[in-house]
Amino acid sequence: MKKKFLLFFFAAGFFCCASAHTSIYYSGFGLRVGKFNSGLSFKHFYGSDNTTAIQVDAYVTHMADGGYTVKGFYLRQIPFKIPIVQLPLDFIYGGGLHAGYFPMEDRGYYKLRNGDAIFYGKNVIVGGIDATVQVEYQVNQKLAPLTITLDCVPFYEFLNEGPEHVDFGISLRYRFK
DSSP states (O other): OHHHHHHHHHHHHHHHHHTSOOOOOSEEEEEEEESSEEEEEEEEEOSSSSOEEEEEEEEEEOGGGSOEEEEEEEEEEEEEEETTTTEEEEEEEEEEEEEEEEOOSSSOOEEEETTEEEEOOSSEEEEEEEEEEEEEEEOOTTTOSEEEEEEEEEEEEEESOOSOOEEEEEEEEEEEO
16 A cells, blocks of 8 residues: 555656646756766757757767767757656757777777677777767756756767667756756
């Protein structure tokens, strides 16, 4: 009985807070934690309709036992609601570029050919294109001016291709009006 009551209380509180309308904000700055890349994330809208944005991210990467990556995206944002619970979300999609540096001592960053690892050697620089699909939730402004974003980022490297091609992550950003 207690478990059902607590579950009901938690769900009611979540849905009351989640029923807030999506508000317009102009910039957001925060952190992203991902499968391969974790670090700082900055998003800025331009235009009055709040549907077009740029996003710039600077990461410490988990690929090849360390390194650094910078990514830039052009984004389009579409608000929508989940029908049953009326949860206000934003669907975001876009594309961009990335560059990375992996300061390896010996072996670390590699590509796969026919299932075999072919290592690049020391101090590898990578570059390529990215796509992104994101779902963003804006926490009620009265509670906290935050956004929570789940993303999927498929990428391809033209310069020194790596073994992986998809990154997943979650971001928490403070939003500025």
